[in-house]
Amino acid sequence: MLSFLIRRIAAAVPLLFGISVLVFLLMAIAPGDFLDVARTQQDIPEEYIERMEEEFALDQPWYARYASWLGNVVQGNFGESWIYRIPVADLLKQRIPATLVLSALSILFALCIAIPLGVLAAIFKDSIFDRLSSMFAYAALSIPEFFLALLAVMFAANTGLFPVGGLTSMDHEFMPFWSRMVDYAHHLVLPTLVLGMGSVASYMRIMRANFLDYIRADFVTTARAKGVGEGRVMFVHVLRNAINPLVSASGFILASLLSGSILVENVMNYPGLGQLIFEALMRQDEFVVVAAVLMGCIMLMLGNLIADLLLAWFDPRIRLDKN
Amino acid sequence: MLPFFSSTSLTCLVRQVLGAVLVLILVTVCGCQEETWSIQRSRHDLPRDAEVSESRPGHYGGVFVTAESQQPRTFHPLVAEDAYSSQVISLFLNGLTTYHPHKEKVVPELARSWDISADQRTITMYLRRGVRWSDGEPFTADDVIFTFEALFDERYPNRYQGQYTIAGQPIEFAKVDRYTVRFSTAKPYSPFLYVIGFIGILPRHILEKACESGELLQKWSVRTAMHHPEQLVGTGPFRIRSFKPGQRAILEPNPHYWRVDSKGQRLPYVNYLVNRYVQDRNTETVLFASGQIDVASIDPGDVVGVRENEKLHGYKVHHRGPASGISFIWFNQKPGTNDQGQPYVQPHKLKWFTSQEFRQALLYGFNREGLIQSVYFGRAELLHSIISPANQRWYNPDVPKYPYDPARARQVLQEQGFRLSPDGKLYDKSGNRVEFEVYASEGSSTTPQILSTFRENMKALGIKVEIRYLDFGTLVARISRHFEYEAAAMGFTGGVDPSGGRSIYLSSGRLHVWNPGQEEPQTGWEARVDELIRSSEETFDLDERVEYMHRMQQIFSEQLPLLYLLTPHAYAGVKTKWRNVQIPPMGSVIWNIDELYLDPES
Numbered sequence: 001m002l003s004f005l006i007r008r009i010a011a012a013v014p015l016l017f018g019i020s021v022l023v024f025l026l027m028a029i030a031p032g033d034f035l036d037v038a039r040t041q042q043d044i045p046e047e048y049i050e051r052m053e054e055e056f057a058l059d060q061p062w063y064a065r066y067a068s069w070l071g072n073v074v075q076g077n078f079g080e081s082w083i084y085r086i087p088v089a090d091l092l093k094q095r096i097p098a099t100l101v102l103s104a105l106s107i108l109f110a111l112c113i114a115i116p117l118g119v120l121a122a123i124f125k126d127s128i129f130d131r132l133s134s135m136f137a138y139a140a141l142s143i144p145e146f147f148l149a150l151l152a153v154m155f156a157a158n159t160g161l162f163p164v165g166g167l168t169s170m171d172h173e174f175m176p177f178w179s180r181m182v183d184y185a186h187h188l189v190l191p192t193l194v195l196g197m198g199s200v201a202s203y204m205r206i207m208r209a210n211f212l213d214y215i216r217a218d219f220v221t222t223a224r225a226k227g228v229g230e231g232r233v234m235f236v237h238v239l240r241n242a243i244n245p246l247v248s249a250s251g252f253i254l255a256s257l258l259s260g261s262i263l264v265e266n267v268m269n270y271p272g273l274g275q276l277i278f279e280a281l282m283r284q285d286e287f288v289v290v291a292a293v294l295m296g297c298i299m300l301m302l303g304n305l306i307a308d309l310l311l312a313w314f315d316p317r318i319r320l321d322k323n
Numbered sequence: 324m325l326p327f328f329s330s331t332s333l334t335c336l337v338r339q340v341l342g343a344v345l346v347l348i349l350v351t352v353c354g355c356q357e358e359t360w361s362i363q364r365s366r367h368d369l370p371r372d373a374e375v376s377e378s379r380p381g382h383y384g385g386v387f388v389t390a391e392s393q394q395p396r397t398f399h400p401l402v403a404e405d406a407y408s409s410q411v412i413s414l415f416l417n418g419l420t421t422y423h424p425h426k427e428k429v430v431p432e433l434a435r436s437w438d439i440s441a442d443q444r445t446i447t448m449y450l451r452r453g454v455r456w457s458d459g460e461p462f463t464a465d466d467v468i469f470t471f472e473a474l475f476d477e478r479y480p481n482r483y484q485g486q487y488t489i490a491g492q493p494i495e496f497a498k499v500d501r502y503t504v505r506f507s508t509a510k511p512y513s514p515f516l517y518v519i520g521f522i523g524i525l526p527r528h529i530l531e532k533a534c535e536s537g538e539l540l541q542k543w544s545v546r547t548a549m550h551h552p553e554q555l556v557g558t559g560p561f562r563i564r565s566f567k568p569g570q571r572a573i574l575e576p577n578p579h580y581w582r583v584d585s586k587g588q589r590l591p592y593v594n595y596l597v598n599r600y601v602q603d604r605n606t607e608t609v610l611f612a613s614g615q616i617d618v619a620s621i622d623p624g625d626v627v628g629v630r631e632n633e634k635l636h637g638y639k640v641h642h643r644g645p646a647s648g649i650s651f652i653w654f655n656q657k658p659g660t661n662d663q664g665q666p667y668v669q670p671h672k673l674k675w676f677t678s679q680e681f682r683q684a685l686l687y688g689f690n691r692e693g694l695i696q697s698v699y700f701g702r703a704e705l706l707h708s709i710i711s712p713a714n715q716r717w718y719n720p721d722v723p724k725y726p727y728d729p730a731r732a733r734q735v736l737q738e739q740g741f742r743l744s745p746d747g748k749l750y751d752k753s754g755n756r757v758e759f760e761v762y763a764s765e766g767s768s769t770t771p772q773i774l775s776t777f778r779e780n781m782k783a784l785g786i787k788v789e790i791r792y793l794d795f796g797t798l799v800a801r802i803s804r805h806f807e808y809e810a811a812a813m814g815f816t817g818g819v820d821p822s823g824g825r826s827i828y829l830s831s832g833r834l835h836v837w838n839p840g841q842e843e844p845q846t847g848w849e850a851r852v853d854e855l856i857r858s859s860e861e862t863f864d865l866d867e868r869v870e871y872m873h874r875m876q877q878i879f880s881e882q883l884p885l886l887y888l889l890t891p892h893a894y895a896g897v898k899t900k901w902r903n904v905q906i907p908p909m910g911s912v913i914w915n916i917d918e919l920y921l922d923p924e925s
Contacts, residue, residue, distance in 0.1 A: 032796015038404055039799050039833070042815055043823045045485025046833045055480065083396045086544045094549065094568055157613070165606075166570055170388065170597055173565055173573070174359040269602050271569025284796070 005305075012301050019297055021066065023290045028062030034082050034284045056082055056286075069287065079287030083280070088291045091276065098167055099261055099272035105188060106196035107253060114200045115246070118207025122215065123234065133204065140201035145260045148197055149267035152190045162190050165269030191268050195260055199253055206249055210242035217241075244315055251307030254299055360386045362594040365578045370453030372435050373583050378903045380584040381920025386595045387901070388616045389913070390607040394568060394600040398555055399543035400523040401474060401481040410911070411598065414574055415457070415557035416523025419448055419467070420516055422819050424907030424914055427716045428865075429516045433462070433524055433558060434504075443511035443863055446519075450502040455579040456526050457562045458553075464498045469527035471496045473534050483522050489515075513863045514822035526556045548572070560591045560917035572598045582917055591917035611638070611896050618912055621894040623702035624768075629896060637900060637925075643893040645704055647713040647817030647909035651885035652761060652777065654682065656837040657806045658845075667806040671755045676809075680739050682883040686725040688732030688784045689777055691889055698772045699891055706887035709827070709879045710872070711817045713893070713909045719873040722880035732784055749785030758787035759809040762802075764795045773888060774812060802836055811836075812888075817909065821872050822860065828875065829853055837884045848882050900925035 035052055038044050053059045057068065069079055078088040121130045156162040163169065167187050172180060214220060215238055223233050265274030273292065280288035312318045364383065395408040400416060403409050419434040431437075434448040454462040474483050475493050487494050492509035499505050508515060533542045547554055548566035555563045558581065561574035574596040582590045599616065601607055611619035612629045614636030621629050621640055630640050654676035657667045668676065675681045695703045704712070708722045733743070740752040749757040761777070763770050771792075778788040793801070801808045815834070818824060826832040830844040830853055844850035852875050859871035879885070895912040897904050903918045913919065 030796070031794055032800050036796045036799040039803055040813075040815075041404070042826050042834050043486070043818060044404060044482050046826075047485045048480060048482045049833075051480040084545055085397055085399075085402050085540065086546050090546055094546075157609070165601075168567070168570060170571065170599070171359045266602060269569075269606070271567065275569050 008301075008305055012298075015301075016294055016297060020070070020290055020294060023293050024062050024066040024069070024286070027284060027286055027289060030284065032284065033058050034286070037283070065286070069290070078291050081280070081285055081288045083283055083285045083288070088287050091288060092273065092291060092295065095271065095273045095276050098270065099265070099274065102188065102191055102195060102261060102265075102270065102272060103254065105192045106199065107250065109192050109196040110199035110203050110253075111246075111250075113196075114203030115207055115243070117200075118204040119211055119234070119239065121204065121208045122211035125212065130208075133208075137201035137204050140197050143197075145194060145198055146263040146267050148194045149191075149264045152194050153268060156190060163187050167271050191264060191270050194268070195264050198260070199256075203246060203249070206245055207242065210245055211238060214238045214241045240314075244311060247310045247314060248307050251304035252300070254303030254306075259296065360594055362575065364576065367455070367459075367578055367589075368453075369583055369587070369589065370451060370455065370579075370581050372451035372453060373581050374431070374435075374451075376582055376584050376590060376918055378584070378905075378915065378918040380586040380588065381592050381902055381918075382923055383588070383592050383594070383920075385593050385901075385921035386597060387593045387618075387913075387916065387919065388597045388599060389618055390599045390601045390610050390616045392601055392604050392607055395545065395548075395566075395572070397544055398548050398563070398566075399540065400525070401479055401483070402540055402544075404482055411563075411572060412523055413559065414561045414596070414916075415555060415559040415563060415577070416525070417558045418520035418523055419450075420520035422517060422520065422910075424819075424910045425905060429520065432520060433467075437516070439863060443513075444509070445505060445507045446515060447499065448504045448506065450504065451581055452502050454558060454581045456528075456556045456558060457577040457579055458526075458529075458556045459579060460526065460528050460556075462524075462526075462558055463501050464504050466524055466527045467504045468496060468498050469531065469534070470522060470525045473525065473530070473539055474522060476534070476539075478537050479539050486518055486521065511861045511863065513860055513868060514820050517820045518822065524558065529554065529556050561596055564595070569600060571600060574598070580917070584918075592920035593916070596916065612636070614638070614898075617898045617901065619896050620912070621896050623699050623891045623894065626702065626894050636898075638896050638898045640894050640896045641906050643713075643895055643906060644908050645712045645890040646893040647711050648814050649706060649709060649711050649817060649885075649890065650812070650814030650888040651706075652774075652810055652812045652888065653837045653885045654759070654810045655802075655806060655808050656884070658838075661805070661807070668809060671751065671753060672759065672809060675751065675757065678739060679882055680735050682886060683725060684732045684735035684739070685781065685784075685786075686883060686886045687728045687735065689780050689886070690727045692727050694773055694776050694889060697776075698769055699889070702894075703889045703891040706890045707880060708876045708887070709824070709885065710821065710876055711890055711909075713890070714817060714819065715908060717821050717869060717872050719876040721873075722876050724880075725883075729780075729783060736784065743785050747785050748787075756787065757785065758789070760789045760791055761810045761812055762791050762793050762798055762808050763812040764798045765792045766795070769891075770812060803833070803839065814888075819910065821856075821875075825856065828856055828879075848878050852878055 034056065035049055035058065038049055038052070057065050072079060080086065081088050081091050084091055117133055121133045124130055153164055156164045163186065167184065168180075169183050169187075172183055175183060220233060220237060223237050224230075228237075261270075261272060262274035262277055264270070265272045266278050276288070277292040279285070280292065391407060391410070393405070393407040395403075395411045396405060397403050397408050398412060400409075400412050403412055417432045419432060420429050421432040422428070423430040433451055433454065435451045436449050438447045440446070448467075450462070450464060450467065456462055473479060474481060474487065484493070489512045490509040494515075495507045497505050506515070506519070530539060530542060533539045543555060545566065545568055548563055549568065552563040552565060557577065558579075560577060560580050560582070562577045564573045564575045566572045575594070576589075576591050578589075580589055580591070584590060599610070601610065604620075604622070607616070607619050608621060608625050608629060610616045611621070612632050614632070626640055633639060655668050656673065656677050658673065660666050666673070691705050695701060695705070705724070705726075707724045708719055710718050712718045712720070736749065737743075741757065742750050744750060751757060761774060763774055774790045778790055781788045798811065798813075802811055802813075813836070815824075815827065821828075826834040827836070829835060830838075830841040830849040833839055835841070838845065841849070844853050855871045855875045855878075859868045859875075862868055862871075893909075895906055897906070897912065900922045901919050902922050903915065903920060904913075905915060906912050907914060
């Protein structure tokens with residue numbers, strides 16, 4: 001187990017290294033730089049811009065900037081955001097909780113809806129329910145998240161049932177504790193639905209397909225022949241086997257939720273990482289961009305690692321240590 | 324059927340969910356009531372030199388909500404370089420002077436008055452006595468000296484260093500006594516009183532340690548505002564109560580603010596000022612039109628739609644007149660060659676671009692009047708000068724104008740030796756086809772419409788124009804560093820005092836876009852403009868300064884290095900329940916936020 005973990009983490013290092021080089025290179029090739037906005041402001045003196053170019057090492061080639069960045073990273077310093085003038089780590093730390101809550105809730109939401117729906121669709125294969133749920137799945141998969149987010153914003157604005165974006169109400173800090181929790185919940189409903197909807201559909205299809213595979217398996221027939229009750233056959237024997245691919249799929253979901261959340265957060269005005277990364281990209285705030293990309297990669301690898309571990313735990317046939 | 328998915332339990336579940344949603348709604352509705360926004364105002368003695376507001380006295384209370392499409396990146400005036408950070412900083416810090424948008428002149432802020440010496444190089448500022456910082460510490464000349472020492476400290480580069488360097492010399496400053504500071508400049512510099520107000524005076528007792536240890540610029544970041552807003556100590560009308568990035572800042576009245584009304588009530592009247600951070604201008608407009616915020620700037624295209632809800636949500640959309648910015652198309656007139664020995668502009672094209680008559684002919688041939696109707700539905704006007712008509716004090720209404728007159732355009736081109744071929748193509752004396760590319764930045768909704776009209780109008784003159792849209796960064800790189808372009812379209816936001824436009828007007832300026840950064844003025848008229856600016860900055864007589872600036876505008880409109888486009892009209896919406904609202908032609912709509920109060924009837 002431990003050697004497996006060490007191997008996976010060791011394999012990640014060169015990957016992250018390569019990605020960081022690529023990000024710096026791409027940022028250097030991209031036209032313009034962080035100071036463009038200052039350059040077109042008439043009342044910012046030229047000396048100041050030159051001074052800033054020097055300070056941000058923008059007058060040097062990208063590999064020189066990369067080298068000094070790498071030197072700092074080795075010492076645990078991810079640099080300072082040029083926009084905010086605070087350490088990148090601090091900046092990301094402000095925003096991570098909001099995004100993690102949203103991601104976790106949408107995964108949870110997706111699983112809670114998708115597993116029962118998938119199972120039901122498999123059990124009642126070809127029924128009206130199965131057809132309807134397939135239709136829903138295809139529709140949900142084909143609607144891009146940002147569009148769904150726009151629809152949700154419109155829904156909220158027209159009905160007034162939900163807040164139009166944000167994470168808290170204006171008077172949030174004046175509320176007692178429980179009202180504040182309710183306020184969070186109220187604001188989280190729509191973003192969770194929007195972000196989770198796509199995963200519901202894909203989880204459901206995976207669940208249905210696997211469930212159908214196992215319904216016809218020999219051990220199911222055996223169990224039935226032995227007189228095990230139908231509910232037990234379905235929910236103990238079949239479900240436990242059918243759920244494995246879902247676990248490995250959720251490793252990728254963690255990363256895809258993060259990328260999906262960039263768009264959704266921007267449309268729904270949700271104060272998470274998405275907004276920050278988007279702004280950093282637009283302004284070419286180099287260290288924030290590279291840190292954000294690296295974090296996305298780490299999330300992806302971590303997600304996969306967790307999925308593998310869970311799989312091993314669920315499925316006694318899988319042994320991590322034997323290669 | 325399966326036991327735990329029976330229909331009864333399902334209905335039960337649905338009922339529970341619906342119930343929960345209802346509770347949520349009820350809680351939020353109750354939460355929106357005004358009582359949550361009450362405030363305890365502590366009573367402190369008024370400063371000896373408190374300023375008495377000239378506006379009508381009002382009543383305490385109310386929450387004023389604004390939406391900002393960008394959020395502050397810092398709360399430190401020496402770090403801030405964008406308008407959004409400066410805007411929030413100006414709510415809790417004061418300068419020595421400030422610009423009064425209605426009186427159109429510099430008025431006292433932390434300085435109660437000033438003297439200008441006979442040689443006009445020494446300005447003595449008398450500070451308001453008895454003013455206290457928001458934490459109760461007294462404000463004195465030491466704070467002013469501290470601020471300027473930090474500003475000129477080599478360790479802390481900032482935009483003000485250049486602004487406060489006059490004729491190559493940093494301004495000098497010295498404390499005379501507890502409430503008097505003396506400034507001197509190397510040469511008489513009349514915008515001094517205006518620019519000296521830009522920097523918010525910093526509290527020495529809070530920042531001195533950080534300044535000594537070289538960490539001044541790390542202070543007062545967004546982190547400070549999030550976790551320790553009480554450390555953001557200022558003299559302004561408000562102090563930061565809380566700041567949530569991506570969401571909002573809530574400001575509360577500074578209990579030590581130095582302005583009072585004629586009844587002796589300390590300003591500001593509002594209990595809280597909330598800045599909500601939204602994604603873009605459109606969201607701001609939507610929030611305003613649905614009654615959720617108290618003030619918004621409205622684009623000319625949205626005016627009709629927003630006005631539909633005026634009665635329903637109790638607001639009014641006010642017409643502010645022409646916007647303060649200027650927009651234009653210009654030609655690259657940079658002579659010489661780049662590093663590879665290639666000319667920046669092909670020589671035969673440079674000949675056209677540097678011809679005043681060629682530029683004038685093109686502007687005559689451009690149907691800007693038509694654009695006002697088709698793009699802005701009449702809510703715009705022609706721009707004739709390098710200073711927008713919004714800037715009433717400095718704008719010269721009598722500059723040469725170039726109304727749409729295609730016949731005149733053809734005539735001028737013909738006089739300059741351009742020939743129209745039988746198939747309608749224009750050639751210059753040497754037989755080169757007249758054609759050029761215009762670069763513009765992506766993202767604006769009106770630029771493509773304006774430029775398409777330009778292209779069609781030019782086609783009618785026989786000129787082939789290609790329009791290319793570039794990413795903003797690429798455009799800036801091309802026009803300011805590589806000079807690899809023929810023509811470009813852009814705009815600048817307008818400032819109040821023309822000294823803010825030096826980098827455009829002066830031939831050595833960075834934004835003298837058609838030929839920036841000249842070591843010596845390369846044409847006679849550019850030399851004349853440089854001279855006019857120098858003269859205008861050396862005289863403290865306002866009428867004389869205005870006269871110089873009128874002459875400068877005259878030269879620019881004659882020479883036409885910039886083909887002026889249009890200036891759309893500006894609109895601002897404010898809820899009608901607010902009193903003392905005085906919308907100036909340019910600048911912030913709520914510049915007098917400390918004087919706004921809630922109509923007791925509402």
